[in-house]
Amino acid sequence: MTQTERRRFLLSSLLAEAPEYRQLAVPDDAAGQKQLLRALLNVFKDLDKEIYTRLLTA
Numbered sequence: 634m635t636q637t638e639r640r641r642f643l644l645s646s647l648l649a650e651a652p653e654y655r656q657l658a659v660p661d662d663a664a665g666q667k668q669l670l671r672a673l674l675n676v677f678k679d680l681d682k683e684i685y686t687r688l689l690t691a
Contacts, residue, residue, distance in 0.1 A: 637663065640663075640666050640667065640670055641659070641666070643670055644659050644666060644669060644670055644673070645659070647670075647673040647674070647677060648673070650677070651673075651676075651677075654673065654676075657669070
């Protein structure tokens with residue numbers, strides 16, 4: 634799995650876990666995807682340690 638594939642997988646997994654974020658569009662560019670991923674990981678880290686840990690070990 635490439636970095637791009639891994640990043641897209643993590644983004645889709647995080648967005649699927651939280652109904653309030655499902656409407657967010659995933660940017661096409663790598664920089665935008667990284668920024669969105671970082672923001673979502675920060676939110677999930679504070680909200681649910683179990684989901685955060687499961688996604689990082691997937």
